[in-house]
Amino acid sequence: MLSCKHILTIDDLTPDDVALVLDTADSFAEVNERRIKKLPTLRGRTIVNLFFEPSTRTRTSFEIAAKRLSADGVNFSASASATAKGESLRDTAKTLSAMSCDLVVVRHKYAGAPQMLAECMDAHVVNGGDGIHQHPTQALLDLFTMRRTLGRLQGLVVGIVGDVAHSRVAGSLVPALRKVGARPILIGPKTLMPPRPEVLGAEVSYSLDEVLPELDVAYMLRVQFEREAAMPIPSVREYARLYGMNAARLVRAKPEMIVMHPGPMNRGVEISSEVADSPRSVVLDQVNAGVAVRMAVMYLLLGGDSSGAAA
Amino acid sequence: MALLLKGGRVVDPAVGLDAVADVVVRDGAIVEVGEGLSIPKGETIDCSGKVVMPGFVDVHTHLREPGREDEETVASGTAAAAHGGFTAVCAMPNTSPVCDTGAAVRFLVERAEERGLVRVHPVGALTKGQMGEQLAEIGDMMAEGAVAFSDDGRGIQSAGMARTAMEYLSGLGGLYVAHCEDESLSRGGSVNEGVVSTRLGLPGQPAAAEEVMVAREIMLAELTGCRVHIAHLSTAGSLALVREAKRRGVPVTCEATPHHLFLDEDAIASYDTAYKMNPPLRTPEDREALVAGLVDGTIDCIATDHAPHAAHEKELEFELAPFGVIGLETAVPLAVTHLVRTKTLGWGDLVRLFCHGPRSAFGLPQVRLEPGATADITVVNPDSQVEVDASWIVSKSRNTPFLGQTLYGVPTEVLVGGRWALRGGEVVSL
Numbered sequence: 001m002l003s004c005k006h007i008l009t010i011d012d013l014t015p016d017d018v019a020l021v022l023d024t025a026d027s028f029a030e031v032n033e034r035r036i037k038k039l040p041t042l043r044g045r046t047i048v049n050l051f052f053e054p055s056t057r058t059r060t061s062f063e064i065a066a067k068r069l070s071a072d073g074v075n076f077s078a079s080a081s082a083t084a085k086g087e088s089l090r091d092t093a094k095t096l097s098a099m100s101c102d103l104v105v106v107r108h109k110y111a112g113a114p115q116m117l118a119e120c121m122d123a124h125v126v127n128g129g130d131g132i133h134q135h136p137t138q139a140l141l142d143l144f145t146m147r148r149t150l151g152r153l154q155g156l157v158v159g160i161v162g163d164v165a166h167s168r169v170a171g172s173l174v175p176a177l178r179k180v181g182a183r184p185i186l187i188g189p190k191t192l193m194p195p196r197p198e199v200l201g202a203e204v205s206y207s208l209d210e211v212l213p214e215l216d217v218a219y220m221l222r223v224q225f226e227r228e229a230a231m232p233i234p235s236v237r238e239y240a241r242l243y244g245m246n247a248a249r250l251v252r253a254k255p256e257m258i259v260m261h262p263g264p265m266n267r268g269v270e271i272s273s274e275v276a277d278s279p280r281s282v283v284l285d286q287v288n289a290g291v292a293v294r295m296a297v298m299y300l301l302l303g304g305d306s307s308g309a310a311a
Numbered sequence: 312m313a314l315l316l317k318g319g320r321v322v323d324p325a326v327g328l329d330a331v332a333d334v335v336v337r338d339g340a341i342v343e344v345g346e347g348l349s350i351p352k353g354e355t356i357d358c359s360g361k362v363v364m365p366g367f368v369d370v371h372t373h374l375r376e377p378g379r380e381d382e383e384t385v386a387s388g389t390a391a392a393a394h395g396g397f398t399a400v401c402a403m404p405n406t407s408p409v410c411d412t413g414a415a416v417r418f419l420v421e422r423a424e425e426r427g428l429v430r431v432h433p434v435g436a437l438t439k440g441q442m443g444e445q446l447a448e449i450g451d452m453m454a455e456g457a458v459a460f461s462d463d464g465r466g467i468q469s470a471g472m473a474r475t476a477m478e479y480l481s482g483l484g485g486l487y488v489a490h491c492e493d494e495s496l497s498r499g500g501s502v503n504e505g506v507v508s509t510r511l512g513l514p515g516q517p518a519a520a521e522e523v524m525v526a527r528e529i530m531l532a533e534l535t536g537c538r539v540h541i542a543h544l545s546t547a548g549s550l551a552l553v554r555e556a557k558r559r560g561v562p563v564t565c566e567a568t569p570h571h572l573f574l575d576e577d578a579i580a581s582y583d584t585a586y587k588m589n590p591p592l593r594t595p596e597d598r599e600a601l602v603a604g605l606v607d608g609t610i611d612c613i614a615t616d617h618a619p620h621a622a623h624e625k626e627l628e629f630e631l632a633p634f635g636v637i638g639l640e641t642a643v644p645l646a647v648t649h650l651v652r653t654k655t656l657g658w659g660d661l662v663r664l665f666c667h668g669p670r671s672a673f674g675l676p677q678v679r680l681e682p683g684a685t686a687d688i689t690v691v692n693p694d695s696q697v698e699v700d701a702s703w704i705v706s707k708s709r710n711t712p713f714l715g716q717t718l719y720g721v722p723t724e725v726l727v728g729g730r731w732a733l734r735g736g737e738v739v740s741l
Binding site: 088089090108110111112113115116130131132133134168171194195196197199200230 | 495504505506508509510511512513514515517581582623626627628629630631
């Protein structure tokens, strides 16, 4: 069992919780290799995917996870809106609550929306990404992938490269890495760094090349400039030159260094095609891990015990 | 009809008064202040244990009428003001429609005469629709009774437009009230940029978004000679700029709000929109600097920025919820609790910050506790306690981060021109 009712931020989980999620996900990962991938574990439970932002990858991953556990999964797409334009988040929460669902996965454009949901409904709430704040299941699947590929988490040096300021992935991954004894380094131009990175507990470097030889993992963030009114970098070309992962950089990295990316990738910007398709890239392993980790989260929150996991 | 306020501690530094004394009021004016006074007929109010002061004024109130009468009206807002110990408020122009014409000012003046429990001094817009593009009819509004001009809620982004407004205004002897926020830096940030914005994943606005414009307004005040009042000053950097400008003799004054004086960003533990205001809550260091600014006189007044909002609008996602908190009813008790009881300031300082300072900055009629003066009087019981809860609040809105707190120093009596607006802690309806 987890020590928390909801997973709103990665800080809801203790280090033991994180270990339990990863271990449980290990057994679900085996299930996902079978020809028949379905378990009866969550039969009769209702899981709602409440997505206020368009998302195909994350939603599909949660949806598959729910189906593999035999839960009844429902997709509820809505648009984030002020009162004048539609139903408030509180009313949506109360509406879902009245339908007696057991677990709600929420993706929202604004930070804090999962907290708000958790306050006004009985169901378990899992944050599927809120604004530029957090995306805890992404961090868990990233830890899972690192552990599977490199055999450990303790002491790993993980460079998180790119638009950290606007990345909910980084928002969860940094504290998650700290929880398991790894060492996160934020790398990118200063205009893409959060105002107070030390609050997250991470080191900062403005030069990828300087820290590259130290890294066990290069975690390349998607560069999302459409969020910005005034471009925080001179050009995509310059960004790729200074911070993109390419074959030349791979040569200067540790031979066992892996390259990760939360997707969707901008090939030629933060990651070259050559790297993306190389054996050093574990991008598809991350996607694969996503289903197992989300199964583990659903299973553990809804009160399953570990004996039923791989039954 | 005569009134005798008997045995209170009468405090008014403007006339060198801080002593237990009696005050006699007749026909709307103070007729006598002294010891052992009596009146042949009329009412005697026992003020022993209370502090009797010249009428407090809030120079930064949003009354929401016209346009958002569901959030506040002239009637409810002035009732809240009386409940909070104020005898007058300055009403900000960002209503719907914006108060940017003489007719709009006249509406407010007439509405206040008809329904206001305390005096209402309109503040007109500097630019049409507060759009920052074209001068509003400042002279027309002045003729109808506007006491100052402001695009509060949105600073004038163009320095050229701000200069034009100051030039025009200074020619007429008017006051420019500055909302200092460079929007290219603040970019709609919901909280202060820094520790809390990073932790909560909320867009932040840096202190520099305010300070850049404070510096600009000071330079333009020097260029044009216009009197400038900096509204809701919130950072140590802004305060240093004002302190230095005052030293050079620039005609600049400033205010700080109770929330910036008594809260800092560390109070924002979660996504409670009761803590969302503009400017945002700043760092503990900024907060301490502001308190020091009250003590050394750099800050001329405490002003509430009373900003009522409907509950259903405040209950939105943090980034979507409107900025602003109510403040009329908690300002004086907060100041008594955190400044007077802690001996940071004396009662005379409180009178400076709530009465003479703001009146002088805004050119409002001065009120003094001396014979011949208008009987605008605020009486506070320094020892009485109140728990701030929804039922105690008179304002139509409840958006305050101070809910649930126990405060000292509740205003008990308010006289406006000799008429009761508050008596025994209860609002006296018209």
